[in-house]
Amino acid sequence: MIEIKNLNKELSGHEILRDISLTVNPGEIVGLLGPNGAGKTTTMKIITGFWQPTAGTVKVGGLDVVKDALATKQKIGYLPENVPLYDEQKVFEYLKFVGQLRDIAADKLIGRIKEAAMICGLQDVIGQNIGQLSKGYRQRVGLAQAILHQPEVLILDEPTTGLDPNQIVQIRELIQKLGKEKTVLFSTHILSEVQAICDRVVIINQGKIVGAGKPQELSSRLAGGLAIKISFAEKNDSASPAGGAQLAAIKNLAGVTEVKFDNGGYKIIATRDVRADLFKLAVERYWVIMELALQETNLEDVFKQLTK
Amino acid sequence: MRKESKLKIVKILIGKELEVYFNSPIAYVFIGAFLLAGNWLFFNYFFVNGQASLRSYFALLPWIFLFLAPAITMRAWSEEKRSGTIEFLLTLPLSDWQAVLAKFLAALILLALALTLTISLPLTVAGLGALDWGPVVGGYLGGLCLGGLYLAIGLFISSLTKNQIIAFVAGLAACFVLFIVSSSFVLTGLPATLATVANFFGAGSHFDALSRGLIDTRDVLYYVSAAWLFLWLNGRVLASRK
Numbered sequence: 001m002i003e004i005k006n007l008n009k010e011l012s013g014h015e016i017l018r019d020i021s022l023t024v025n026p027g028e029i030v031g032l033l034g035p036n037g038a039g040k041t042t043t044m045k046i047i048t049g050f051w052q053p054t055a056g057t058v059k060v061g062g063l064d065v066v067k068d069a070l071a072t073k074q075k076i077g078y079l080p081e082n083v084p085l086y087d088e089q090k091v092f093e094y095l096k097f098v099g100q101l102r103d104i105a106a107d108k109l110i111g112r113i114k115e116a117a118m119i120c121g122l123q124d125v126i127g128q129n130i131g132q133l134s135k136g137y138r139q140r141v142g143l144a145q146a147i148l149h150q151p152e153v154l155i156l157d158e159p160t161t162g163l164d165p166n167q168i169v170q171i172r173e174l175i176q177k178l179g180k181e182k183t184v185l186f187s188t189h190i191l192s193e194v195q196a197i198c199d200r201v202v203i204i205n206q207g208k209i210v211g212a213g214k215p216q217e218l219s220s221r222l223a224g225g226l227a228i229k230i231s232f233a234e235k236n237d238s239a240s241p242a243g244g245a246q247l248a249a250i251k252n253l254a255g256v257t258e259v260k261f262d263n264g265g266y267k268i269i270a271t272r273d274v275r276a277d278l279f280k281l282a283v284e285r286y287w288v289i290m291e292l293a294l295q296e297t298n299l300e301d302v303f304k305q306l307t308k
Numbered sequence: 309m310r311k312e313s314k315l316k317i318v319k320i321l322i323g324k325e326l327e328v329y330f331n332s333p334i335a336y337v338f339i340g341a342f343l344l345a346g347n348w349l350f351f352n353y354f355f356v357n358g359q360a361s362l363r364s365y366f367a368l369l370p371w372i373f374l375f376l377a378p379a380i381t382m383r384a385w386s387e388e389k390r391s392g393t394i395e396f397l398l399t400l401p402l403s404d405w406q407a408v409l410a411k412f413l414a415a416l417i418l419l420a421l422a423l424t425l426t427i428s429l430p431l432t433v434a435g436l437g438a439l440d441w442g443p444v445v446g447g448y449l450g451g452l453c454l455g456g457l458y459l460a461i462g463l464f465i466s467s468l469t470k471n472q473i474i475a476f477v478a479g480l481a482a483c484f485v486l487f488i489v490s491s492s493f494v495l496t497g498l499p500a501t502l503a504t505v506a507n508f509f510g511a512g513s514h515f516d517a518l519s520r521g522l523i524d525t526r527d528v529l530y531y532v533s534a535a536w537l538f539l540w541l542n543g544r545v546l547a548s549r550k
Contacts, residue, residue: 045395048399049398049399050395050398050399050549051549070401070402070403071401073399073400073401074401076399078396078399080392080395080396080399081392082392084391084392084393084394084395084396085393085396086324086328086393087391088327088328088331088332089324089327089328089331090331093327097320097323097324097327098400100320101317101320101321101400101401101402102400102401103313103401129331145396
């Protein structure tokens with residue numbers, strides 16, 4: 001749905017994007033992750049046609065965003081960073097204005113506004129001036145505006161920044177709901193957000209893509225495999241001889257690449273899921289297992305390592 | 309896209325601009341200040357002169373517009389840039405020139421509305437004596453043209469900055485220079501060849517001709533093409549954002 005090929009962007013002599021290539025498939029929710037100033041917003045500004053690429057191409061639904069700007073803009077719903085809205089307008093007036101510009105037929109317009117307002121929970125503020133709304137409501141007005149014309153693609157630039165924890169959860173749920181039918185590309189620097197809602201993560205740093213994949217894949221790839229934690233009733237560490245023997249035995253299992261002592265237990269890195277073998281080994285040796293778990297992926301480590 | 313729907317987009321954008329003008333105090337303050345300043349200054353001299361003519365009013369008009377036209381346009385682009393709504397606006401399926409044209413026409417409608425509300429002046433004067441309507445019609449036409457040019461200049465300058473105050477002051481200065489260039493005060497100080505050029509390019513001389521009741525298409529054409537130039541420049545500024 002979105003195809004970015006070798007995208008470069010220079011702004012007053014600075015290289016902001018370097019050779020970005022990225023494809024977002026229909027129905028996918030992709031998170032663009034990166035520290036501030038990495039190029040997330042620039043990428044989005046180019047996809048939405050606000051800026052133009054210095055080199056490379058961006059296609060939305062098979063159409064070039066520079067050559068067929070009007071057609072691609074119509075396919076996209078865009079929530080810019082910090083949600084710029086016209087404070088002097090009322091919510092309803094604003095949505096009507098956007099709907100008309102999006103060429104929604106007059107007889108359908110009211111229905112669409114109602115629908116978008118309902119999805120985004122705007123019923124209570126529909127007659128209010130936008131300037132008087134709280135940050136959370138502004139964000140929802142921005143989202144309602146983006147989905148009003150039922151676009152195939154949603155581009156959301158930091159949709160949860162500045163919201164309180166409850167609002168963040170609501171907006172995330174909304175994005176997940178929308179993501180069932182639409183292609184969503186959103187940016188964030190909050191890692192848990194990516195883990196919570198994305199099918200795929202793309203990590204950008206200093207204008208370059210430094211990692212891409214499913215959240216779990218990314219972290220296991222970085223760690224060199226799956227991380228498994230095991231601990232036994234009898235605590236051992238590197239000082240005890242029994243510990244050394246245990247460590248060696250675990251390391252001998254096929255697929256295990258690395259074993260470390262970890263809080264009286266062991267942290268194992270393996271190329272495959274070796275939990276069944278670990279269990280058999282423990283039974284054989286009469287080690288009483290207290291804990292055996294595939295470790296939660298930790299995107300934070302990945303992020304730190306990739307954006308160092 | 310069909311031509312009809314292109315114009316429809318301009319119409320929708322004009323509607324939104326007017327909505328913003330009238331939902332905020334801008335329109336009322338503008339119209340109020342315009343009527344107050346114009347009427348008060350005019351009637352101050354009217355009874356002293358004792359002539360049934362609006363000449364002194366139309367002599368004032370360019371000076372009133374000098375302050376009020378940049379006041380209308382100062383926020384037009386600056387505020388969009390400052391608040392970031394420009395990004396929202398220009399990522400909608402519309403072209404830059406539609407946005408520029410809509411802002412201009414909306415401001416022109418506001419200005420025309422204010423001008424229309426001064427119709428009580430000639431009606432009052434006509435009731436008091438024999439009014440020559442030629443210069444009145446010419447004066448209104450000239451006012452609309454000159455005001456339109458000021459608005460186009462103001463819009464262009466507003467597109468260059470995020471700061472409304474700068475947009476206002478720079479707009480005022482630019483309009484002032486363009487107006488004053490063809491005043492007799494400047495012309496007498498210039499060599500003859502330059503004076504002809506200055507007289508042609510200055511906004512004041514064309515207004516004087518119109519407000520004397522000499523309705524010449526060349527004067528109107530001057531305003532239309534000069535306004536067009538600044539709107540085109542405005543469009544270029546928008547396009548250079550990327």
